[in-house]
Amino acid sequence: MTSTVNAAALALGDDALVLSHRLGEWAGHAPVLEEEVALANIALDLLGQARVLLSMVGDEDELAYLREERAFRNVQLVEQPNGDFAHTIARQLYFSTYQRLLYGRLAATGDGDFAGLAAKAVKEVAYHQDHAEQWTLRLGDGTAESHERMRRACAALWRFTGELFQPVEGLDVDWRELEADWLASVTAVLERATITVPDGPRTGAWSAGAGRQGLHTESFGRMLAEMQHLHRSHPGATW
Amino acid sequence: MTSSDWPLWEVFVRSRRGLSHTHAGSLHAPDAQMALRNARDLYTRRNEGVSIWVVPSVAVTASSPDERDPFFESAADKPYRHPTFYEIPEGVQHL
Amino acid sequence: MTAVTAETQEANEAYEAAFDAAVAADERIEPRDWMPEAYRATLVRQIAQHAHSEIIGMQPEANWITRAPSLRRKAILMAKVQDEAGHGLYLYSAAETLGTGRDELLDKLHTGRQKYSSIFNYPTLTWADVGAIGWLVDGAAITNQVPLCRCSYGPYARAMVRICKEESFHQRQGYESLLALSRGTPEQHAMAQDAVNRWWWPSLMMFGPPDDESAHSAQSMAWKIKRHSNDELRQRFVDICVPQAETLGLTLPDPDLRWNEERGHYDFGPIDWTEFWEVLKGNGPCNEQRITQRRRAHEEGAWVREAAAAYAAKHGEATA
Numbered sequence: 001m002t003s004t005v006n007a008a009a010l011a012l013g014d015d016a017l018v019l020s021h022r023l024g025e026w027a028g029h030a031p032v033l034e035e036e037v038a039l040a041n042i043a044l045d046l047l048g049q050a051r052v053l054l055s056m057v058g059d060e061d062e063l064a065y066l067r068e069e070r071a072f073r074n075v076q077l078v079e080q081p082n083g084d085f086a087h088t089i090a091r092q093l094y095f096s097t098y099q100r101l102l103y104g105r106l107a108a109t110g111d112g113d114f115a116g117l118a119a120k121a122v123k124e125v126a127y128h129q130d131h132a133e134q135w136t137l138r139l140g141d142g143t144a145e146s147h148e149r150m151r152r153a154c155a156a157l158w159r160f161t162g163e164l165f166q167p168v169e170g171l172d173v174d175w176r177e178l179e180a181d182w183l184a185s186v187t188a189v190l191e192r193a194t195i196t197v198p199d200g201p202r203t204g205a206w207s208a209g210a211g212r213q214g215l216h217t218e219s220f221g222r223m224l225a226e227m228q229h230l231h232r233s234h235p236g237a238t239w
Numbered sequence: 240m241t242s243s244d245w246p247l248w249e250v251f252v253r254s255r256r257g258l259s260h261t262h263a264g265s266l267h268a269p270d271a272q273m274a275l276r277n278a279r280d281l282y283t284r285r286n287e288g289v290s291i292w293v294v295p296s297v298a299v300t301a302s303s304p305d306e307r308d309p310f311f312e313s314a315a316d317k318p319y320r321h322p323t324f325y326e327i328p329e330g331v332q333h334l
Numbered sequence: 335m336t337a338v339t340a341e342t343q344e345a346n347e348a349y350e351a352a353f354d355a356a357v358a359a360d361e362r363i364e365p366r367d368w369m370p371e372a373y374r375a376t377l378v379r380q381i382a383q384h385a386h387s388e389i390i391g392m393q394p395e396a397n398w399i400t401r402a403p404s405l406r407r408k409a410i411l412m413a414k415v416q417d418e419a420g421h422g423l424y425l426y427s428a429a430e431t432l433g434t435g436r437d438e439l440l441d442k443l444h445t446g447r448q449k450y451s452s453i454f455n456y457p458t459l460t461w462a463d464v465g466a467i468g469w470l471v472d473g474a475a476i477t478n479q480v481p482l483c484r485c486s487y488g489p490y491a492r493a494m495v496r497i498c499k500e501e502s503f504h505q506r507q508g509y510e511s512l513l514a515l516s517r518g519t520p521e522q523h524a525m526a527q528d529a530v531n532r533w534w535w536p537s538l539m540m541f542g543p544p545d546d547e548s549a550h551s552a553q554s555m556a557w558k559i560k561r562h563s564n565d566e567l568r569q570r571f572v573d574i575c576v577p578q579a580e581t582l583g584l585t586l587p588d589p590d591l592r593w594n595e596e597r598g599h600y601d602f603g604p605i606d607w608t609e610f611w612e613v614l615k616g617n618g619p620c621n622e623q624r625i626t627q628r629r630r631a632h633e634e635g636a637w638v639r640e641a642a643a644a645y646a647a648k649h650g651e652a653t654a
Binding site: 017031048060065085137141142226227229236 | 407419461515640
């Protein structure tokens with residue numbers, strides 16, 4: 001494995017790992033029982049992807065449990081706290097649309113390092129996107145309250161979406177084209193959901209960078225503390 | 240319907256190509272599209288299906304158990320509809 | 335008037351005779367069949383309690399999803415908790431065939447008018463508790479549930495067939511997880527032993543009060559809703575667990591536990607039924623917490639359920 005392939009696998013693997021963890025936090029708290037099952041399915045797909053990707057780089061558990069916060073390469077979007085169901089759905093819509101477009105391209109390369117994984121994952125994430133889209137429509141075009149919550153969620157997470165298109169070393173992708181496709185796809189869903197497409201900036205103003213550079217948001221540290229605590233308390237143990 | 244009372248749907252799953260859809264159970268969903276998705280998540284988690292039908296439970300018309308006898312009993316005394324009714328001399332093949 | 339009443343009564347007697355004959359012949363009773371009101375009520379109560387147990391039972395295990403110590407264990411645990419939600423759904427559907435909707439049952443759960451298995455009022459304090467729940471709690475549940483696959487009520491029996499099939503992994507993963515701990519570091523071994531110490535007795539209580547104190551048992555057996563007595567199933571469970579504990583390298587916290595050659599079973603010590611009744615009454619360590627979380631999830635989800643219903647109404651897709 002070359003170091004650029006490693007870097008790319010870490011970036012994609014951390015995205016999947018962290019979002020899976022966040023979705024796992026919903027267990028026992030979902031708005032309706034059917035969504036318990038749906039959210040867990042998505043979380044399990046993502047965890048499966050994360051395990052394949054991290055295993056390309058090294059030992060999956062060492063990578064997940066023994067790295068410090070600054071060593072994680074996931075985008076900040078996926079680490080954002082669940083918030084209400086609208087926030088979770090907006091985060092999923094933004095991210096799954098990105099993942100579907102990205103994995104579609106990686107699968108199409110046929111022989112790249114990620115082609116095999118992407119070919120399988122693209123089917124999973126197409127379902128995730130569909131799930132997020134169905135809910136975006138229902139929340140956006142449901143009641144006055146749900147519309148307002150969905151609008152707020154879409155706007156609040158908007159500034160984390162620019163980072164998705166920061167080129168990842170090791171992935172041979174036309175990022176500008178990917179971004180244009182993403183924008184077109186998300187815009188179409190939001191319009192059908194009667195949600196005005198947010199007009200704020202799509203990236204943070206911090207020149208140091210963001211998640212891909214290992215710079216995260218404050219809540220991520222607490223998430224990792226919870227995730228890693230038990231594993232780190234028993235160095236060298238097997239489970 | 241009360242504001243959050245989602246209707247009930249009956250779910251039919253085709254376990255693999257070549258077989259009929261069979262009744263798997265029921266679930267709640269606000270509409271047909273979500274019913275399909277909920278059915279996928281609930282009834283095919285272990286690879287149990289390749290195709291799903293969902294039908295609003297209220298759309299099912301069922302025979303009444305009271306009519307069980309008039310409905311089904313008259314079919315019970317017509318054994319000549321079954322091949323085992325007929326005696327064929329030993330040794331006759333392909334029949 | 336009297337003539338009509340007599341006629342109705344005659345019809346009811348004929349129905350009842352048909353019902354009794356079907357149960358005696360080990361036939362299944364199906365949703366639209368005539369059934370005694372008490373049979374219906376017993377089933378609704380039992381199926382609802384079972385469904386509630388599945389969804390409340392998600393909580394103690396979900397408590398460890400975010401802290402699972404390896405990605406493999408995390409995936410297993412998420413899939414297991416997800417199954418529990420699924421099993422709750424199968425069971426609510428079965429109850430619904432008896433004419434009681436899920437909303438009504440959930441409301442009864444949320445307001446304390448229907449119960450769930452008391453075992454879930456105990457806390458999961460360490461990671462090993464997840465393993466102990468899989469081995470002991472799911473083990474006890476399976477011992478209880480396998481005979482329910484032959485329950486006289488068709489939809490309940492069919493739901494149980496599906497559930498038992500899916501749950502076979504639940505117990506095995508728990509056992510495997512405990513085995514890894516028991517054979518791990520001294521700290522891990524101690525964690526596993528501590529969990530077994532805490533979960534053993536509550537697991538034995540899962541079979542319900544002793545036969546001579548069980549309120550609903552006799553009638554349920556006659557109706558073939560229940561196939562074995564509480565004490566019979568409890569004994570079966572103890573007999574299964576003792577050798578399994580030996581392989582685990584863990585001890586069961588009962589000084590009176592020993593093989594009785596004459597009976598062909600293990601003898602075990604007295605169960606603290608005071609604790610059982612107290613926890614059932616609401617005085618367990620987590621009763622309040624479990625029901626509060628359930629109620630909160632339901633209340634906080636109301637706007638989501640309303641939104642989907644409103645969308646369906648607007649787009650003309652709703653049925654009902």
